[in-house]
Amino acid sequence: MDATRIAELTAGRSVTVQAGGQDLDLLFEEPSAVEALPRVERLLAGFAAVRDRSTAYLWEWDADGTEDARERAAFLAALVPTTLAVTGAGGLVLHYEDIDERYLMDGYWPAVHLDAELAPVEVTIES
Secondary structure, eight states, X not given: OOHHHXXXXXXXXXXXXXXXXXXXXXXXXXXXXXXXXXHHHHHHHTHHHHHHHHHHHHHXXXXXXXXXXXXXXXXXXXXOOOEEEEOTTOOEEEEOOSOOTTTSOTTOEEXXXXXXXXXXXXXXXXX
């Protein structure tokens, strides 16, 4: 990441980057979160795989076992992460803000929290 983008991030702005064939907003929630930049760059380099694992994790988190393969495929195709938030503690959270109301009420979206190995470990609902 170049010096201009790092300066934007430390000023509290988000930047849009290309990752895994899609646009992704990158948001450092606090200036100290920039210290996580090496992990962020590793995530962005393998973003397609991280995105697929996170979206599948989100499906498993909410599935009750009565869904069929067609429903799962539609869900996985419909959900695309829009933002990668980096917390002050260096945590990485993928936000799925552009979500159809058939999956979640308007104004709410799921967020998948990643561990140090970039594996999904928790889902929260944001507003």
